[in-house]
Amino acid sequence: MKILRLHIGDFGIIRNQTLAPLGEGLVVIGGANRAGKTTFMQVLRYLGYGLPKRDDLPPPTHEYNVEASIGLGQDIWELRLQGHADPKAAGPEGQVVDGSVLFGDLDMFSYHQLFTISLDELRLLPVGVKPSESSRLQSILLGAGLSDIARVPEIIKGLDGKARAIGAGYGRPNVAQFKPYYNTIAECVSQKEQALAKQGEYRSLQEEFAHTKTVLAKARRKLALAERDKILKEILLHNYNDYTSWMDLDVRLSDNYVSNILAYWPEGLLNKAKLLEDAYLAALDGYNEEFAFLEQATVHLNLRQQSVKQWQTAILHKAQDVEYAFRRLSGVETSIGIIERANLEIDAEKRRLEVDIDDINVDWQGDFDCVSEAIKQVDQENLIKLIKDSRVITEARNICQELTHMASRQGPAGLRFYWVMAFLTAISGLIIGYFQPLLGTGVMVIGAVGLGVYAVYTKAAFSGNSTAQQGLYRRLVECNSELGLSLGDLDAARSLAVIAEKEQEVKTQLDTYRMFLGLGEAAELDTYTARYEGIKRLYERIRALSRQQEKLDSDLAALQPILTDMHGLVFDLGWRLPSPQAALNYFHQLAALIEQAHSNLKRAQAIDQAEHKIGDIEAEITALVAKCENLCSALPGFKESNLALWLEKAIETGKQHQQYVELAKQKEALEKRILHSLGERGLDALESYAKGGAAEIQPDHVIDRLELLRGLYGTYLSRDDLEEARMKTQQEIDALVGEIEQLTTRRDHLARTLKTLDTDESLERAQYRIDDARRSLETLAFEYSINRTAILMLEMLRTEFIREVQDDLLAKSSEIFREMTGGDYKVISPPGEITEAGFQVAAAGECGVLPKMLSRATAEQLFLSVRLGRIQEIEPPLPIILDDCLVNFDPRHAYQAVHTLTELARRHQVFVLTCHPELVAMVCETGGEDADYWQLEEGVFSRSDGQKLVDYLSRRS
Amino acid sequence: MSRTVRFLHTADIHLGIPVQGFSGAAKHVEDMLREASFLAWERICDAAITCDVDFVLVAGDLYHEEARTVRAVRFFKEQVERLAEVGINVYAVYGNHDPVGKEQSILDMPENFYAFPASHGECIEVHDSSGTALARVLGVSYQRRWDSRRLHSMLRPEDGALPNIALLHTALEPGNSRYAPCSVEDLTDQEYVHYWALGHVHEPRVVRDKMPVIAYPGTPQGRHIREGGVGGCFLVELGLNKTPNMRFIPIGPLVWQEIELSTAEGDAHTLIYNISDVERLLEGKAEAFLENPMINTPVPLADYDWNPDGYLIRWVLTGRSPVHEHLIGNSDDLDLARCLDEFQYREPFLWTESIRIETGRILPGWEKMLETWPLAQKLESIADALLNDDSLRDKLQESLGEIWDLNYDPEHPKDTVLPGNREAVETIIKQAKYLVYEKLLEGGGGP
Numbered sequence A: 001m002k003i004l005r006l007h008i009g010d011f012g013i014i015r016n017q018t019l020a021p022l023g024e025g026l027v028v029i030g031g032a033n034r035a036g037k038t039t040f041m042q043v044l045r046y047l048g049y050g051l052p053k054r055d056d057l058p059p060p061t062h063e064y065n066v067e068a069s070i071g072l073g074q075d076i077w078e079l080r081l082q083g084h085a086d087p088k089a090a091g092p093e094g095q096v097v098d099g100s101v102l103f104g105d106l107d108m109f110s111y112h113q114l115f116t117i118s119l120d121e122l123r124l125l126p127v128g129v130k131p132s133e134s135s136r137l138q139s140i141l142l143g144a145g146l147s148d149i150a151r152v153p154e155i156i157k158g159l160d161g162k163a164r165a166i167g168a169g170y171g172r173p174n175v176a177q178f179k180p181y182y183n184t185i186a187e188c189v190s191q192k193e194q195a196l197a198k199q200g201e202y203r204s205l206q207e208e209f210a211h212t213k214t215v216l217a218k219a220r221r222k223l224a225l226a227e228r229d230k231i232l233k234e235i236l237l238h239n240y241n242d243y244t245s246w247m248d249l250d251v252r253l254s255d256n257y258v259s260n261i262l263a264y265w266p267e268g269l270l271n272k273a274k275l276l277e278d279a280y281l282a283a284l285d286g287y288n289e290e291f292a293f294l295e296q297a298t299v300h301l302n303l304r305q306q307s308v309k310q311w312q313t314a315i316l317h318k319a320q321d322v323e324y325a326f327r328r329l330s331g332v333e334t335s336i337g338i339i340e341r342a343n344l345e346i347d348a349e350k351r352r353l354e355v356d357i358d359d360i361n362v363d364w365q366g367d368f369d370c371v372s373e374a375i376k377q378v379d380q381e382n383l384i385k386l387i388k389d390s391r392v393i394t395e396a397r398n399i400c401q402e403l404t405h406m407a408s409r410q411g412p413a414g415l416r417f418y419w420v421m422a423f424l425t426a427i428s429g430l431i432i433g434y435f436q437p438l439l440g441t442g443v444m445v446i447g448a449v450g451l452g453v454y455a456v457y458t459k460a461a462f463s464g465n466s467t468a469q470q471g472l473y474r475r476l477v478e479c480n481s482e483l484g485l486s487l488g489d490l491d492a493a494r495s496l497a498v499i500a501e502k503e504q505e506v507k508t509q510l511d512t513y514r515m516f517l518g519l520g521e522a523a524e525l526d527t528y529t530a531r532y533e534g535i536k537r538l539y540e541r542i543r544a545l546s547r548q549q550e551k552l553d554s555d556l557a558a559l560q561p562i563l564t565d566m567h568g569l570v571f572d573l574g575w576r577l578p579s580p581q582a583a584l585n586y587f588h589q590l591a592a593l594i595e596q597a598h599s600n601l602k603r604a605q606a607i608d609q610a611e612h613k614i615g616d617i618e619a620e621i622t623a624l625v626a627k628c629e630n631l632c633s634a635l636p637g638f639k640e641s642n643l644a645l646w647l648e649k650a651i652e653t654g655k656q657h658q659q660y661v662e663l664a665k666q667k668e669a670l671e672k673r674i675l676h677s678l679g680e681r682g683l684d685a686l687e688s689y690a691k692g693g694a695a696e697i698q699p700d701h702v703i704d705r706l707e708l709l710r711g712l713y714g715t716y717l718s719r720d721d722l723e724e725a726r727m728k729t730q731q732e733i734d735a736l737v738g739e740i741e742q743l744t745t746r747r748d749h750l751a752r753t754l755k756t757l758d759t760d761e762s763l764e765r766a767q768y769r770i771d772d773a774r775r776s777l778e779t780l781a782f783e784y785s786i787n788r789t790a791i792l793m794l795e796m797l798r799t800e801f802i803r804e805v806q807d808d809l810l811a812k813s814s815e816i817f818r819e820m821t822g823g824d825y826k827v828i829s830p831p832g833e834i835t836e837a838g839f840q841v842a843a844a845g846e847c848g849v850l851p852k853m854l855s856r857a858t859a860e861q862l863f864l865s866v867r868l869g870r871i872q873e874i875e876p877p878l879p880i881i882l883d884d885c886l887v888n889f890d891p892r893h894a895y896q897a898v899h900t901l902t903e904l905a906r907r908h909q910v911f912v913l914t915c916h917p918e919l920v921a922m923v924c925e926t927g928g929e930d931a932d933y934w935q936l937e938e939g940v941f942s943r944s945d946g947q948k949l950v951d952y953l954s955r956r957s
Numbered sequence B: 001m002s003r004t005v006r007f008l009h010t011a012d013i014h015l016g017i018p019v020q021g022f023s024g025a026a027k028h029v030e031d032m033l034r035e036a037s038f039l040a041w042e043r044i045c046d047a048a049i050t051c052d053v054d055f056v057l058v059a060g061d062l063y064h065e066e067a068r069t070v071r072a073v074r075f076f077k078e079q080v081e082r083l084a085e086v087g088i089n090v091y092a093v094y095g096n097h098d099p100v101g102k103e104q105s106i107l108d109m110p111e112n113f114y115a116f117p118a119s120h121g122e123c124i125e126v127h128d129s130s131g132t133a134l135a136r137v138l139g140v141s142y143q144r145r146w147d148s149r150r151l152h153s154m155l156r157p158e159d160g161a162l163p164n165i166a167l168l169h170t171a172l173e174p175g176n177s178r179y180a181p182c183s184v185e186d187l188t189d190q191e192y193v194h195y196w197a198l199g200h201v202h203e204p205r206v207v208r209d210k211m212p213v214i215a216y217p218g219t220p221q222g223r224h225i226r227e228g229g230v231g232g233c234f235l236v237e238l239g240l241n242k243t244p245n246m247r248f249i250p251i252g253p254l255v256w257q258e259i260e261l262s263t264a265e266g267d268a269h270t271l272i273y274n275i276s277d278v279e280r281l282l283e284g285k286a287e288a289f290l291e292n293p294m295i296n297t298p299v300p301l302a303d304y305d306w307n308p309d310g311y312l313i314r315w316v317l318t319g320r321s322p323v324h325e326h327l328i329g330n331s332d333d334l335d336l337a338r339c340l341d342e343f344q345y346r347e348p349f350l351w352t353e354s355i356r357i358e359t360g361r362i363l364p365g366w367e368k369m370l371e372t373w374p375l376a377q378k379l380e381s382i383a384d385a386l387l388n389d390d391s392l393r394d395k396l397q398e399s400l401g402e403i404w405d406l407n408y409d410p411e412h413p414k415d416t417v418l419p420g421n422r423e424a425v426e427t428i429i430k431q432a433k434y435l436v437y438e439k440l441l442e443g444g445g446g447p
Helices: A037-046 A108-115 A131-142 A146-150 A152-167 A178-200 A202-238 A240-253 A256-264 A269-297 A308-317 A319-360 A368-377 A380-408 A413-435 A437-461 A465-483 A492-516 A525-572 A587-627 A629-634 A643-691 A705-715 A719-759 A761-820 A856-871 A891-904 A917-925 A946-956 B027-050 B070-085 B184-189 B275-291 B324-329 B333-345 B366-372 B374-388 B390-400 B422-442
Strands: A002-011 A014-019 A026-031 A065-072 A075-082 A088-090 A096-098 A116-118 A827-829 A840-842 A880-883 A910-914 A932-937 A940-944 B005-010 B055-059 B089-093 B113-115 B122-127 B133-139 B164-169 B195-199 B205-208 B213-216 B232-238 B245-250 B254-262 B310-320 B349-360
Touching: A002 A037, A014 A037, A014 A940, A026 A037, A026 A917, A026 A946, A037 A108, A037 A116, A037 A880, A037 A910, A108 A116, A108 A131, A108 A856, A131 A856, A146 A152, A146 A761, A152 A761, A152 B422, A178 A761, A202 A240, A202 A643, A202 A705, A202 A719, A240 A256, A240 A643, A240 A705, A256 A629, A256 A643, A269 A308, A269 A587, A269 A643, A308 A319, A308 A587, A319 A368, A319 A525, A319 A587, A368 A492, A368 A525, A380 A413, A380 A437, A380 A465, A380 A492, A380 A525, A413 A437, A413 A525, A437 A525, A465 A492, A492 A525, A525 A587, A587 A629, A587 A643, A643 A705, A719 A761, A719 B070, A761 A827, A761 A856, A761 A891, A761 B374, A761 B390, A761 B422, A827 A856, A856 A891, A891 A910, A891 A917, A910 A917, A917 A946, A932 A946, A940 A946, B005 B027, B005 B133, B027 B055, B027 B070, B027 B232, B027 B254, B027 B349, B055 B164, B055 B195, B070 B089, B089 B122, B089 B133, B089 B164, B184 B205, B184 B213, B213 B232, B254 B275, B275 B310, B275 B324, B275 B333, B275 B349, B324 B349, B333 B349, B349 B422, B366 B374, B366 B422, B374 B390, B374 B422, B390 B422
Parallel strands: A026 A910, A026 A932, A116 A880, A880 A910, B005 B055, B055 B089, B089 B113, B133 B164, B164 B195, B195 B213, B254 B310, B310 B349
Antiparallel strands: A002 A014, A002 A065, A065 A075, A075 A088, A088 A096, A827 A840, A932 A940, B005 B232, B122 B133, B205 B213, B232 B245
């Protein structure tokens, strides 16, 4: 980019100045001091960027106004700077852009610092540059990004601080913030490894666990046994005195005789023996007494060489007969009494019958047969019929007679007779009834009937005649009918004849009967039936008497065998009586003998019972003896054959038994006391001891605790010996307790370990903790490593940048500087720490030195070299403005600098503003023929040439 | 001619190691993290029973540690016993995590479990219930943590009359002398092998889908974010002269997922200004994720009912936005994660593993800077050099600090240092680059 034309309308002291055409290489503008050189530099400095509103700029007369024609490649742009507005450039095609575009968009600060160089810029910190802008300057001088690179140490410091806080210098897992997680992980890894190792030992641990349990169980059993022994020994000590007493009793009771008694003595033998003895003696006494009585009772009997005993046997043999006879005795006696009374009654009745027969008919002389004959011959019904017929006949005859009388007026004389007869018959019946009620009643009835007939008849007879005749006739018919006569229309007379015939017939029969009835001829009809009734009653009485007699005879016949038996019985028993047929007569004697026999039978039975009782008692005793067989065998002298003596011996031994039982009770009381003192603990211990190590004891196994205690006591000689043994047991217990504690601890530990192994819990827990710790660690590690890697990147970036600056950016500067210094210095390099603007330079083979260690001129050469070197890296090549910046250079170095500028002008448009003719001369000398020379005097430019300008400036200086 | 044999191919179960657990999770989430590997093995056995397979193959790393845990062994045994009830055998080789050399016989295994020895390759002929030979299973276990033997060469079937299935735990890297070195060609060249059931690589991968098939089922349950995606196993139907039928059965109860969220998205109205905005952003994204979780699998899925119990999410907040200053101040990302707490009670749950802050201040775009600012260009080239220039590896290691292990062995990482894998280094360098950038610009620098 080149400024081909420049018109400064209004800028400080320069007004309406046009520089055209301007050289595209070296443009030398010479002017004295205050001629406007610096103002011109300001114009160029702000030409593309606009003028800032600052006091240090030369003020315009009216308004800043600068125009320039800019050659950019083949194009020419017209740039205009007006006031403080942004400069605008119009392109060849009319396009308008910002002025800075023509400057390659290089920022104003960079352009200022690089391309507009005065002595103010050739310092470490140029005038007008704030300290805060130093790094910017540095980046300008050393390339883009330098400011960033300059901050790298600061950034690294910050990042390093963070990283170090997390993982110290090397990010080892066991440091700083990593450490707790590392420790956790290491711990858990260790736990996991241990747990895994244990997993492998699982089977052996299981075996050890089982073995430990077995050993523990054994130890516990031993401890239990030892504690049991201790308890037993304490019990033995506690009961020592009781045991001694118990032992004495035991010795005493253990005697063979005593033990046999105690062992074999049947329960209740003493009492039973006593009872049996009493019963036995009583039975014997009773027997003897009864026998004596019986003997006495049989003294008067004809025993026919029989002993009393035999007679007793005989009577006992007849016991049933005697008992039977004795039981019937009263009955027989009663029967006999009845028979005797019946005999008397029969006799009396006979006599009364005879009298009564005599009363009826003396002729019969009291002969019962007459009565019987009468009854036999007289048919009562026929008799009654005959009597009736007779009366009907009488009535019929009377009717006939009445009828006849009526016809002939015959009176009723017959009626009166009839009435009298009837009346007498009734009276006779009444009288007979007194003696013979039945007969009497019959007679009375006949009489009453007769009277009735009479009454009826008389009543009828006195009723009207015709009526009476008709009535009589009808009655006569009825009477004939009753008589079985069929008279028809017979008149009364013929009827009367028939009736008389009938009457005769009836009378004949009645006479027969009368004869048998013992009646007189005059006997009235009514007496016939009465007599018959009387005879009949006698007949009945005779028959009853006969039956009574027959019964009496029968009773006597029945009684006779009994009496015969009784007689036989007493005969067989030795009593003598008359013939048995007469036994009725001496029945009372017989009865007395039977009663005596009965009494003797009771005696005999009593004797028999006594014998049986004695036998029973003896059997009981014998049974008792048999029951006491063991006792009898065990006890010498107890085998007594005499039962009474045996009983006596038994009773005696029984009393001894009672004593021994008492002793045994004492012993038992001691036993109880000893056993009671055992308590539950002691009993368990003793039971355990009884098991003798057997795992189980049979349920029906009875433990003889005292026997066990005896055995235990027998183990020790004395109480002291026992005490010593107890102490030893205690020591054993203490040792076992310790052993068990150890085994229990080991077992529990193994159980826990196995459980842990079984569930993987420890592994899981460890793994979880590892995972968690690693997760936290990972977050930290990422943070650490990101910071660290960022540091590494920054370092690499800085190194790369420095290398680039040195190799690329500062290579040209170094070359320029080397040239400017005539080779005194070889290399320009960035400072070691790019923390501020600055460089270091190094001579050949020397270390780098900082600008402050250089002379002013060398330092200005350095800064100029850097700028010129840096300028060459920037595209497009922009105009360079140098405002008397070589003044401090010695001629040699100035010459070198001019030479450099000349070289630089091949690429850039270089404006050299100076008031020093020497510098213009150097330009001319170093190829200034191509340079464009302008003279500036008080703001006015005029074209010149090199020599003129030298002269002019020489003059002005 | 044998019938088609059906089997499950699984590997790298790492039984007994909990999914990386983090404090602050709800109890059921913690339980699930702890139990996930067990649940995975149980579900594999469920799948074996449901799919009525002939046998199950475990291609190494059945357990996580050389010394098996009692619980892991017991659980494994219980499940194998379950398979025994339905007549399914289990054939396994041990890998670098559970080599035979360190095996402890904690428990005796049931008879339907067969573990191949480490001393030599073995061949087991598998029969069906009628005694007909179905296939041959070949295998060899690791002797120790690192096994440089060419194990594949020990697996040589006698002929091709039966489907031959070789179990091998390998990185399939010829130059890797630690994990049974071999190449794909080594395996394809092995005569008569029809299916290489591989283990070691935790990501499901079908290296070769033709005979001989070479496949990694991956781990059924990823343990950390680097083992993202769905874990599972292969259901394989293999027959001679037939195209193998492989289906992937999703198994893993938990699915790891990294989700990047830019805080710089949106216009002036939707720009993220404060923590509340970030929380809304996270919640919205979580909701959207649960509605449509995108799951990719390397092979077609088997017709098998599966739903994950939960998702373990790492959120990465990126972008330059006004909220960066707040996020930096909020150093404890769990505080921010608290807004997502309620998602752990969803079904399936969503648990925030962590929220990584990779946001930046609002600065001129880096890409633009690269064009205009030489320092940015230099910084970019430095970052690139640090990542790729091996000559700078020492410097990088020094900067990263000893906390990072650049020679990190992903199979056996050290607990006390962090895996300096490329991903971590990239992240650090990237973040460091932006940090430098920020710092330089903070001082008013720039183009």
